[in-house]
Amino acid sequence: MAQKPSIPKGTRDFSPExxxxxxxxxxxxxxxxxxxxxxxxxxxxxxxLSTLMGKYGEEGDKLIFKILNSGNYFSxxxxxxxxxxxxNQGEKAFTKYISEKALKYDLTVPFARYVVQHQNxxxxxxxxYQIQPVWRADRPQKGRYREFYQCDADVIGSNSLxxxxxxxxxxxxxxxxxxxPVIVKINNRKILSGIAEVIGQADKIIDITxxxxxxxxxGVEGVNKELQDNGVSEAAIxxxxxxxxxxxxxxxKVIFLKQLLAGSAIGLKGIEEVEYIFKTLAxxxxxxxEVELDITLARGLNYYTGAIFEVKANAGTxxxxxxxxxxxxxxxxxxxxxxxxxxxxxxxxDRIYDVLNELNLFPQSIAASTKLLFVxxxxxxxxxxxxxxxxxxxxxxxxxxxxEAGAKMKKQMGYADDKKIPFVVIVGGDEMQxxxxxxKNMTSGEQEKLTIENIIEKLK
RNA sequence: GUGGCCAUAGUUCAGUUGGUUAGAACAUCAGAUUGUGGUUCUGAGGGUCGUGGGUUCGAGUCCCAUUGGCCACCCCA
Numbered sequence: 098m099a100q101k102p103s104i105p106k107g108t109r110d111f112s113p114e115x116x117x118x119x120x121x122x123x124x125x126x127x128x129x130x131x132x133x134x135x136x137x138x139x140x141x142x143x144x145x146l147s148t149l150m151g152k153y154g155e156e157g158d159k160l161i162f163k164i165l166n167s168g169n170y171f172s173x174x175x176x177x178x179x180x181x182x183x184x185n186q187g188e189k190a191f192t193k194y195i196s197e198k199a200l201k202y203d204l205t206v207p208f209a210r211y212v213v214q215h216q217n218x219x220x221x222x223x224x225x226y227q228i229q230p231v232w233r234a235d236r237p238q239k240g241r242y243r244e245f246y247q248c249d250a251d252v253i254g255s256n257s258l259x260x261x262x263x264x265x266x267x268x269x270x271x272x273x274x275x276x277x278p279v280i281v282k283i284n285n286r287k288i289l290s291g292i293a294e295v296i297g298q299a300d301k302i303i304d305i306t307x308x309x310x311x312x313x314x315x316g317v318e319g320v321n322k323e324l325q326d327n328g329v330s331e332a333a334i335x336x337x338x339x340x341x342x343x344x345x346x347x348x349x350k351v352i353f354l355k356q357l358l359a360g361s362a363i364g365l366k367g368i369e370e371v372e373y374i375f376k377t378l379a380x381x382x383x384x385x386x387e388v389e390l391d392i393t394l395a396r397g398l399n400y401y402t403g404a405i406f407e408v409k410a411n412a413g414t415x416x417x418x419x420x421x422x423x424x425x426x427x428x429x430x431x432x433x434x435x436x437x438x439x440x441x442x443x444x445x446x447d448r449i450y451d452v453l454n455e456l457n458l459f460p461q462s463i464a465a466s467t468k469l470l471f472v473x474x475x476x477x478x479x480x481x482x483x484x485x486x487x488x489x490x491x492x493x494x495x496x497x498x499x500x501e502a503g504a505k506m507k508k509q510m511g512y513a514d515d516k517k518i519p520f521v522v523i524v525g526g527d528e529m530q531x532x533x534x535x536x537k538n539m540t541s542g543e544q545e546k547l548t549i550e551n552i553i554e555k556l557k
Numbered sequence: 558g559u560g561g562c563c564a565u566a567g568u569u570c571a572g573u574u575g576g577u578u579a580g581a582a583c584a585u586c587a588g589a590u591u592g593u594g595g596u597u598c599u600g601a602g603g604g605u606c607g608u609g610g611g612u613u614c615g616a617g618u619c620c621c622a623u624u625g626g627c628c629a630c631c632c633c634a
Contacts, residue, residue, distance in 0.1 A: 106625080156632050159558080203634085231634085236558090238628060247634060307632095396633080421634065445634030474592065510594030525592055539594070 107235070107243025113466075121463045122275065122446050122453070123228055126248045129270045130226035133263055135250045138225050140207040146192075146199045152206045152400075152431075158189070162232045162243075163196040170195040200232035204249040205428070205441065212253055213432040221254030228446075240417045240448050251441025253429070258370060261404045261424065262377045264442050265388060268408055268420060271444065273385045276458045278411040279419070280387040284394035285371050286401050286423070288354060291364015292340065292392075295357065296333040305329060306395030309341065313393070317341055340392070347375055347390040354392070370403060387411065402426040406442055410452045419448045468556055470518045471498040472509040474525045478502075481529050482522075485549045492553045513539060520556060 104110065111119060127137075149161055173194045174180040183191050201207050204227045212219065228248045237243055250267065252260045265281060272279045293302040304327040308320050315323070320341060324334050343353055351372055358364030371390055378388060386408075396407050396418065403424035410419055422442030429437045453459055471486055473479045479502045489496040499509045513521050523535040523544075533546040536555075547555070 103625085154632090160632080233633075235633075236631095237626090241633075245634065418634065443634065448634060472593080505591080506593050507590075508594095512594090514594050521594085523593070527592090535592090537593075542594090544593085 105243065107237035107241075109242065109244075117463055117466075118453070118459050119446065119450060121459065122449055123246075123248065125274050126271055126444055126446070127226070127228060129267050129274070130248075130250050132270075133224070133250070133267055135224040135226040135252075138208075138211060138227055139229060140201070140204070140211055140227070142200060142230070143198045144201050144207055144210070146197050148210050148432075149199050149202055149206060153202060157202065160233045160235050161202050162200040162234050163192055164198040164200065166195055166197060201229075202233060203231050204229060204247050204443065205251065205425075208249070208251060208253075209428040209439070210432055212437070213429050213434045216434055219254075222252050222260075223254055224250070224252045226250045240415050240451060242447055245448075246446040248444040248446055249441055251439050253439035254437055255440075256438050258373050258377075258404075260440050261370075261374050262381075264406065264422065264440065265374070265378060266381065266384070268406070268442060269384045269386045269388075271420075272408070275449065275453060277419075277449070277452055277456070278386075279408050280389065280411050282389060282391040282394045282407045282409070283371065283374060284391055284405045285367040286403055286405060287363050287367025287370065288358070288392060289367075289395060291358040291361035291367055292337070294361045294364065296336040298329055298333045301327065301329050301333075305337075309337075309393045310395035312341060343392075347388075350390050350392065351375075367403075374404065396421055400425040400428055404440060413452050413455045415448060415452055415455070417448065418445070419452060420444045467495050467497050467516055467518045469494055469496040469520045469522060469552075470509070470513045470516075471496070472506070472513070472521050472523045473499065473502065476502040478524045478526075478529060482524050485522075485534075488549060489553055489556075492557055494553065494556050522552065 130137075143164060146161070146163060150158055153160070171180070174183065183194055208225065208227065212223065226249060228246065230244055230246050232244050235241060235243060250264070265283070268279075268281055289306045290299070290302055293299045293305050298305060305324065308323040308327065308329075311323070312320050317338075321334055324337070325331075340357065343350065345353065351368060354368050355365070358368065375388070375390065378384060391407075394405055394407055396405065401423035403426065405423040406421060407418045408420035409416070420442060422440070424438065424440035426438045427435060428439055429435070469489055471479075471482045473482055479498065482498055486496055486498050499512060501508075510521065512518075519539055521537045521539055523537060528534045528546075531546075532548055534549060534552060535544055536547050536552050537544045
């Protein structure tokens with residue numbers, strides 16, 4: 098008995114209709130990337146496990162899809178007791194014996210690896226974009242897949258905040274073109290460091306920021322409880338309260354933070370950076386998207402050191418971010434190339450798809466594929482049409498002929514219908530004799546007799 | 558890794574307090590129509606009811622286990 102086929106959890110097939118829509122998103126993003134001078138690269142689906150491990154934190158390591166070594170992956174073990182010993186070291190240690198490759202988890206770390214490996218061929222600052230799938234061994238849920246596409250643009254080898262400004266413009270361009278209302282949230286890791294420093298908990302910065310990040314989700318009490326659970330002192334928590342409670346415009350936040358962080362050099366530096374970005378953006382002043390400073394924004398991987406970006410749709414039911422990014426001062430350092438600062442953003446194409454789909458924002462016009470179908474009554478007619486078909490294609494018209502020569506009209510017309518082919522040429526004995534072909538407009542139902550030259554001219 | 562909900566045709570779902578041969582809609586294929594589609598009508602194919610065990614004279618229905626899916630937490634695009 099045939100088994101019912103299926104695909105792995107969290108993965109999806111894409112139909113022609115879906116691919117047309119997906120390509121619309123990819124094309125839009127790619128076009129914006131190119132307009133800002135970013136160049137494409139690709140990296141392999143798999144990386145050495147050692148390249149990826151330890152780059153995404155404890156949690157991230159678990160979510161990396163490891164690839165089982167091919168051949169005899171037990172060859173490292175001479176006997177059962179060695180195997181048992183390895184097993185007793187725990188899952189993570191054991192993984193090293195049986196897996197040396199993994200599917201890539203994001204595009205940023207492979208990019209860092211790429212930069213280090215090709216440093217002598219690259220002209221810096223290097224602006225690259227990359228649109229590829231990544232894999233995460235997560236439990237799937239709404240807006241979360243185990244295989245999904247990221248569309249990254251990063252510039253590496255430049256400290257200028259102009260890059261941050263441009264990235265925000267690119268975000269605005271992409272979502273303006275896609276017609277998605279979004280809110281762009283900006284923060285700065287240095288501000289977060291300053292806050293942790295000022296309250297005397299510099300070593301707890303990750304715990305503090307992760308907790309504050311959940312403010313809109315779990316509320317003030319939830320945040321405080323999480324801080325408490327993570328061993329942040331009562332005094333420090335008390336000091337955080339005015340910050341957590343603060344509401345205001347970006348400008349008011351900046352003024353407030355300047356006071357709060359007066360004693361922290363790093364904190365003030367962060368504010369200065371944020372101020373520059375907002376001032377420059379304001380000077381450009383043609384942004385369609387909402388942009389705001391959000392000090393509760395702590396998203397992103399452990400390596401962000403400056404700006405942090407996050408974009409959420411301002412409509413629809415998807416609450417997770419559809420784009421994120423930030424600056425990382427020393428990403429290539431672990432691969433042996435220090436002092437190379439990078440900043441970038443990553444669009445989550447699959448989530449953007451879900452948003453566009455829900456809000457019905459895909460344009461109608463992107464569906465067009467075949468424009469003209471040759472409908473025939475038999476082999477003689479089909480033969481007669483083949484050169485005409487070739488001529489239509491040479492003229493740049495997407496055209497096809499129904500392959501089964503004897504197929505019924507209903508069948509052929511139905512095929513045109515299903516594929517939403519707007520024009521059909523019907524060729525039988527009369528048409529062959531006169532050379533006047535019947536061109537039918539499938540939307541209006543109108544039909545006229547034309548030569549192939551006229552048809553090509555009309556549809557070109 | 559933790560928790561909640563769910564599982565019947567390709568898809569969305571009916572299926573009575575456990576009772577004969579498990580139904581519908583849509584989709585697919587064929588016919589009504591041997592030179593005219595999208596509408597309509599007729600017919601056909603398609604299910605060991607996720608899987609394994611148990612209770613029972615009898616299980617799609619009740620119980621247990623297992624697998625898969627969805628959602629939430631953790632974390633994240």
